Amino acid sequence: MSYSYVSHLYCPKCESVYNVKDVHQLCTCGSPLLVNYHLDELRRKLHPSDLLERDSTIWRYHELLPVEEQKHVVSLGEGMTPFIPMPKLGKDMSISNLYMKDEGIIPTGTFKARGAAVGVSKAKELGIQELAMPTNGNAGAAWALYAARAGIRTTVVMPVDAPMITRNECAISGSNLYLVNGLISDAGKIVGQAVRDYELFDASTLKEPYRIEGKKTMGLEIAEQMGWKMPDVILYPTGGGVGIIGIYKALTELQTLGWVQGPLPRLVAVQAAGCAPIVKAWEEEKTESEFWANSSTIAFGINVPKALGDFLVLDAIYKTNGCAIAIDDTSILVEQQKVAVLEGSFICPEGASTFVAARRLRESGWIKEGETVVALNTGLGIKYPDTVRVEVPLLQPEECIQRGLMV
Amino acid sequence: MSYSYVSHLYCPKCESVYNVKDVHQLCTCGSPLLVNYHLDELRRKLHPSDLLERDSTIWRYHELLPVEEQKHVVSLGEGMTPFIPMPKLGKDMSISNLYMKDEGIIPTGTFKARGAAVGVSKAKELGIQELAMPTNGNAGAAWALYAARAGIRTTVVMPVDAPMITRNECAISGSNLYLVNGLISDAGKIVGQAVRDYELFDASTLKEPYRIEGKKTMGLEIAEQMGWKMPDVILYPTGGGVGIIGIYKALTELQTLGWVQGPLPRLVAVQAAGCAPIVKAWEEEKTESEFWANSSTIAFGINVPKALGDFLVLDAIYKTNGCAIAIDDTSILVEQQKVAVLEGSFICPEGASTFVAARRLRESGWIKEGETVVALNTGLGIKYPDTVRVEVPLLQPEECIQRGLMV
Numbered sequence: 001m002s003y004s005y006v007s008h009l010y011c012p013k014c015e016s017v018y019n020v021k022d023v024h025q026l027c028t029c030g031s032p033l034l035v036n037y038h039l040d041e042l043r044r045k046l047h048p049s050d051l052l053e054r055d056s057t058i059w060r061y062h063e064l065l066p067v068e069e070q071k072h073v074v075s076l077g078e079g080m081t082p083f084i085p086m087p088k089l090g091k092d093m094s095i096s097n098l099y100m101k102d103e104g105i106i107p108t109g110t111f112k113a114r115g116a117a118v119g120v121s122k123a124k125e126l127g128i129q130e131l132a133m134p135t136n137g138n139a140g141a142a143w144a145l146y147a148a149r150a151g152i153r154t155t156v157v158m159p160v161d162a163p164m165i166t167r168n169e170c171a172i173s174g175s176n177l178y179l180v181n182g183l184i185s186d187a188g189k190i191v192g193q194a195v196r197d198y199e200l201f202d203a204s205t206l207k208e209p210y211r212i213e214g215k216k217t218m219g220l221e222i223a224e225q226m227g228w229k230m231p232d233v234i235l236y237p238t239g240g241g242v243g244i245i246g247i248y249k250a251l252t253e254l255q256t257l258g259w260v261q262g263p264l265p266r267l268v269a270v271q272a273a274g275c276a277p278i279v280k281a282w283e284e285e286k287t288e289s290e291f292w293a294n295s296s297t298i299a300f301g302i303n304v305p306k307a308l309g310d311f312l313v314l315d316a317i318y319k320t321n322g323c324a325i326a327i328d329d330t331s332i333l334v335e336q337q338k339v340a341v342l343e344g345s346f347i348c349p350e351g352a353s354t355f356v357a358a359r360r361l362r363e364s365g366w367i368k369e370g371e372t373v374v375a376l377n378t379g380l381g382i383k384y385p386d387t388v389r390v391e392v393p394l395l396q397p398e399e400c401i402q403r404g405l406m407v
Numbered sequence: 408m409s410y411s412y413v414s415h416l417y418c419p420k421c422e423s424v425y426n427v428k429d430v431h432q433l434c435t436c437g438s439p440l441l442v443n444y445h446l447d448e449l450r451r452k453l454h455p456s457d458l459l460e461r462d463s464t465i466w467r468y469h470e471l472l473p474v475e476e477q478k479h480v481v482s483l484g485e486g487m488t489p490f491i492p493m494p495k496l497g498k499d500m501s502i503s504n505l506y507m508k509d510e511g512i513i514p515t516g517t518f519k520a521r522g523a524a525v526g527v528s529k530a531k532e533l534g535i536q537e538l539a540m541p542t543n544g545n546a547g548a549a550w551a552l553y554a555a556r557a558g559i560r561t562t563v564v565m566p567v568d569a570p571m572i573t574r575n576e577c578a579i580s581g582s583n584l585y586l587v588n589g590l591i592s593d594a595g596k597i598v599g600q601a602v603r604d605y606e607l608f609d610a611s612t613l614k615e616p617y618r619i620e621g622k623k624t625m626g627l628e629i630a631e632q633m634g635w636k637m638p639d640v641i642l643y644p645t646g647g648g649v650g651i652i653g654i655y656k657a658l659t660e661l662q663t664l665g666w667v668q669g670p671l672p673r674l675v676a677v678q679a680a681g682c683a684p685i686v687k688a689w690e691e692e693k694t695e696s697e698f699w700a701n702s703s704t705i706a707f708g709i710n711v712p713k714a715l716g717d718f719l720v721l722d723a724i725y726k727t728n729g730c731a732i733a734i735d736d737t738s739i740l741v742e743q744q745k746v747a748v749l750e751g752s753f754i755c756p757e758g759a760s761t762f763v764a765a766r767r768l769r770e771s772g773w774i775k776e777g778e779t780v781v782a783l784n785t786g787l788g789i790k791y792p793d794t795v796r797v798e799v800p801l802l803q804p805e806e807c808i809q810r811g812l813m814v
Contacts, residue, residue, distance in 0.1 A: 052459060052460055053459055056463035076751060076752060077490070077491055077509060078489075080463055081484070082483060082484020082485075082514070083484070084482075084483060084484055088558075102514075107509075107512060108753070109787065109789060145747065145751040145752065145753060146751050148747060148748055148749070148750070148751040149751030149752075151495075157802070157808075160801060164792065165789045165792050167797050167799065168753070168789065168795040168797055169753050169789065171795055171796075171797040171799065172743070172744055172747040172748075173747050173748060173751065176808075177797075177799045178800050178802050178808060180804060181801060181802070181803050182803075182804040186804040189804070190804075190808060193807050194808045197808070198808075198810060337579055340552065340579040340581070341581040342555070342556075343555070343556055344481075344552040344553050344554070344580065346552060346579055346580070381579070382516060382572045382576065382787075383789060385572050385575050388578055389578075390578040390584075392574065392578065392584045392586055393585050394567060394585075394588060395564070395585050395587045395597060396589075397589040397596070397597075400597065400600050400601070400604070401585060401597060401600070401601045401604070401605075
C-alpha cells in the first residue's frame with residue numbers, strides 16, 4: 001500500500017491539471033491549486049479501524065496527505081489536538097452540546113503548525129532549499145521553525161504590529177526576518193519581489209498547494225474524535241480562510257470514502273467587525289470578496305483584507321448552508337475571559353470570536369436547540385499577552401493577605 | 408473493573424498510612440505523602456494492549472491515577488505529548504539516539520498541567536472548594552485554570568519577577584492573584600498564613616499528595632511511546648523535583664506490573680548553576696539538600712532554593728545510578744537557540760538546560776556511545792519571550808529586501 005494516495009493537482013477555476021511531482025505555485029489562470037487523491041481506490045483499502053493503532057499526529061492520515069515518502073515527513077508531533085466539551089459555557093449560551101477543538105495544543109501554539117508541517121514536508125520532498133512568505137505572525141513562526149527542522153532556509157516578512165512573540169519564534173529559528181511598516185498586504189508585495197529577485201519558493205497563503213492539506217487534518221480529526229459522526233455546525237475564525245477550505249475538503253473526502261454519512265455541518269466563517277470582507281460578500285450573495293480598506297482588529301490573525309481563496313471560502317459556506325458573521329473586538333475580549341473563567345482555557349482572540357458567534361447565532365435561532373456545535377480555537381491566548389488586563393496587589397515578604405467581605 | 412486502583416496514602420519517611428477518601432496534606436511527621444495502588448491485582452487485569460483504543464490523554468492510565476470516579480475528572484485534553492527524535496542535535500553532541508519529550512504541547516504550555524489536572528480532579532472529588540498556592544508562575548497558571556474549569560476558587564502568590572505571561576493566565580482565570588516582592592519561599596510563607604487564616608486547601612508543591620501522580624504520567628508515556636522499553640538515560644530540569652520523583656514512581660510501578668523489563672534508566676537532575684542545592688547534596692553524597700542562599704537563574708521554573716521533596720529526588724538518583732549536574736545560564740541560552748535552529752523547536756530555558764547536560768555528560772563519557780537518551784523539555788519557549796534577542800530590519804512598504812553576499 002502506498003504511503004500517500006495523492007493523484008494530481010487541479011485548478012478549481014479553469015480545471016487545468018498539474019503533475020504532483022513538479023514544483024507548482026498558482027495555476028496559470030491565477031487561482032490556487034488543490035490536491036486530488038485516488039479516493040475510490042483508498043475506499044477499498046483503508047478503513048477507520050486501521051487508524052486505531054497509529055500515532056496521534058496528523059500523519060495518522062498519511063494516505064490523505066500529499067507527502068509520498070515517509071522519510072520526507074518533517075514532524076514535531078503535531079495533531080490530534082484536544083476536542084473538549086464546554087458544558088458551562090454552553091449552558092451560558094443555551095447550547096447543550098458545545099465543543100472546542102483546541103488548536104493551541106500543538107507545536108508553535110497555533111493551527112498554523114498543520115499547514116507548515118505538510119507544506120514544509122512536501123517542499124523537502126520536492127527538493128526546495130529556500131522559501132519566503134509574508135505573515136501576520138503565527139504562520140511565519142510555524143513555517144520558520146518547521147523549515148529549520150527540515151534544513152530549508154526561510155525569509156519571513158511581517159507587519160511591525162504583529163504579535164511580538166512571533167518575532168521571537170522566527171528569530172530563534174535562524175530565519176531571515178524583516179518587519180514592514182504596514183499590513184500583511186505590504187509584506188506580501190515585498191515577498192513577491194524577493195521571490196522574483198532571488199528565485200525563492202513562494203510559501204504565501206494558497207500560493208503553494210499543500211498548506212490546505214495540512215489544515216484539512218482539523219476536519220479529519222473532528223470527524224474521528226466524534227466517532228466518525230459530524231457536528232451540526234462548525235465555527236471558524238476566518239482570515240485567509242485556509243482552515244475552512246481545508247475542513248470542507250476533508251469532510252467531502254470522508255464522504256467519498258464512505259467514512260461519514262449524512263449532510264455536512266454548516267460551516268460558519270467568523271470575522272472581526274474591523275475586517276469582514278467575507279461577511280460582506282456573503283451578505284451580498286457574491287462569490288468573491290472585495291478588498292477591505294483600513295482593516296483593524298485585535299484578532300491579528302484574521303486581519304486579512306482580501307483573501308486569495310475567498311471564492312473557495314464562500315463556496316464552502318454556500319454548499320453547506322452555512323453563514324458568515326462579524327464580531328466586534330469588545331465582545332471578543334469579554335468572551336475570551338468567559339471561556340477562561342468557566343472552562344479553564346486561555347484562548348486567543350480569534351478563537352474567542354467563534355464563541356461570540358455561536359452565542360449570537362443561538363440567540364437569533366440560526367443554531368437550534370440540541371444541535372452539536374464545534375468552535376475552533378486557533379491558538380494559545382499566551383501568544384497575545386496584551387489582550388489581558390492585569391491589576392494585582394504587590395505584597396512585601398512580611399505582609400499577609402487581607403480579605404474583604406466580598407470574597 | 409474499577410476506574411482507579413488506588414489503595415491508600417503512605418509516608419515514605421515514617422511509614423504512616425492514611426485513607427485516600429479523606430483530605431490530607433503532609434504526614435504528621437512533616438513528610439510529603441505518596442499514593443499506593445493495588446498493583447498486584449491490576450497486573451492480572453490490565454495489559455498494555457488494552458490502552459491502544461483509549462484517548463491520547465493522561466487519563467488513558469486512569470487505573471494508575473488516584474481519581475476514583477470518572478465524573479470527577481477535570482480535563483483539557485492534557486497528555487501524550489510529542490516524543491520527538493532529535494537527530495541533528497544528537498549528531499552535534501555525539502548522541503546517536505537523542506529524543507525530546509516535549510511538555511510544551513499541553514494545555515497552559517508546561518508540564519505543570521499534568522499535576523494540575525490530577526490534583527484539581529482529586530480536589531474536586533474530595534469536595535474542596537478553595538485552594539491556595541505559591542508559584543514561580545507556571546504551576547500557578549495551570550492550577551488556576553484547571554481549578555476554574557472545576558469550579559474551585561484559587562489564591563495564587565507569585566514573585567514579582569515571575570514570567571509576566573503566567574500573571575495573565577492566573578488573572579484571566581479569575582484567580583485571587585498576589586505578587587510578592589521576593590522569592591517563591593516568601594510567597595510560600597504568605598500562602599501558609601492564608602491557609603491558616605482562611606482554612607484553605609494548601610496546594611503547594613508536595614503539600615498535597617496528588618500532583619506527583621499527574622507528573623508520573625510523563626514516565627508512563629515515555630515507556631509507552633518507546634514501545635514499553637526504557638531509555639538508558641532521562642534528564643530532567645529539577646526545581647521542586649516532583650517530575651523526577653513522579654517519573655521514578657511511574658517506572659517502578661510499571662516494573663511491578665511487568666510492563667517493562669530490565670534496569671531503570673539513569674535519572675539525571677539538571678539544575679541551574681545559580682540554584683543547585685540538589686547537585687551540591689549529590690556531590691556530597693547526602694540524602695537531603697540545604698537551602699541555597701541568593702539563588703538566581705533565567706530558568707525561573709527551577710529557581711527553588713530548598714525543595715520539600717529533596718530526599719525523594721536524591722533517592723531516585725541514587726537508586727538508578729543517576730547523577731546531578733548544574734548548568735550556567737549562558738550555556739542554556741546558547742543551547743536553546745541551537746535546538747531551534749537544528750530541530751525547529753522553541754523550548755524553554757529549563758528544557759534547554761537538559762540538552763546542555765546531555766552534551767556535557769557525553770563529553771565526560773558518563774553517557775556512552777549508542778545509549779538512548781531522553782531530555783525533558785518542560786515548557787514552551789514563548790512563555791519566556793525575554794530570553795530571545797531579536798534584531799530585525801524594518802522596511803517601508805515600497806522597499807525591497809537587499810541581500811548581501813553572505814546569504
